[in-house]
Amino acid sequence: MLYVVTASHNRKAITAEFAKRLTKSSCQDYKLLLVDDGSTDGTAEAVQKILQKRAIILYGNGNLWWGGALHKAYKWLCENADSDDFVLFSNDDVIYASDYLSKGIDLLSGQKKKLLLGLAYSDRTGQLFDAPIEWDCSIAEGKKRTCPPWRGNCASTRSLFFRVEDMKQIGGFHPILLPHYLSDYEWTIRACKKGYEVISSEKLYYTMLEAETGNRDRKQLSLRQLFSKKSNMNPIYRLSFLCLTVPIWNWGKAFKRQLQRL
Numbered sequence: 001m002l003y004v005v006t007a008s009h010n011r012k013a014i015t016a017e018f019a020k021r022l023t024k025s026s027c028q029d030y031k032l033l034l035v036d037d038g039s040t041d042g043t044a045e046a047v048q049k050i051l052q053k054r055a056i057i058l059y060g061n062g063n064l065w066w067g068g069a070l071h072k073a074y075k076w077l078c079e080n081a082d083s084d085d086f087v088l089f090s091n092d093d094v095i096y097a098s099d100y101l102s103k104g105i106d107l108l109s110g111q112k113k114k115l116l117l118g119l120a121y122s123d124r125t126g127q128l129f130d131a132p133i134e135w136d137c138s139i140a141e142g143k144k145r146t147c148p149p150w151r152g153n154c155a156s157t158r159s160l161f162f163r164v165e166d167m168k169q170i171g172g173f174h175p176i177l178l179p180h181y182l183s184d185y186e187w188t189i190r191a192c193k194k195g196y197e198v199i200s201s202e203k204l205y206y207t208m209l210e211a212e213t214g215n216r217d218r219k220q221l222s223l224r225q226l227f228s229k230k231s232n233m234n235p236i237y238r239l240s241f242l243c244l245t246v247p248i249w250n251w252g253k254a255f256k257r258q259l260q261r262l
Helices: 012-023 043-054 065-080 100-108 164-170 183-193 235-245 248-260
Strands: 002-008 030-037 055-060 086-090 114-117 119-122 128-130 133-136 141-144 159-163 197-199 205-208
Touching (some): 002 065, 002 100, 012 030, 012 043, 030 043, 030 065, 065 183, 086 164, 100 114, 100 159, 133 183, 159 164
Parallel strands (some): 002 086, 114 197, 119 205
Antiparallel strands (some): 114 159, 119 128, 133 141
């Protein structure tokens, strides 16, 4: 069984389209675990209508965000899924080919202590958008892989395959310290510190709807926007991330480098 996990808040059209694409998948041994975080536009109902028994809906109050939603899904999977089941953490603003889920399972089968990240290409430019990252925890700097070998110690959860038994070993998320951005980086870095590795393959790729990503330009953010949970530049959460990933003896250097970027 493959559990496809995603979260949504008032994104009925996008999430419903994602569900429709799943119905065309060559892999039919799957269920969609949707965390509907307080939607008022009928998102959950639309997904349930499309997938019927293949849809499992968990509900939030609108304050879960991405980190909280994945943590809620993590707790449900720990209680209900079998250890040898597969999981795909996925954004809903992605376009998968019909054989994408099957390829992910095939590539991960037989692998030990691996997290498998799909390679994302922008729908705007066709350029590589997301790939494994080599993260140096001593200075809190990361470098994205732009060519093979597709290996790293850090990754997003835009499209990340793994097994339930490995998820249990890694643990849950930190929705208070990291409610949204960087929650995935911290989770995968923690996994790699426990002996896991992030891998990818040129056989596993998909299209990312780049217009749906957040604002990453500091110059375009007001002070209020900068400190919101929607901001990937939020200084509070960046400091939380550093405290969770950087050795304590390197905090001073890491904090200084991050503050210089604001």
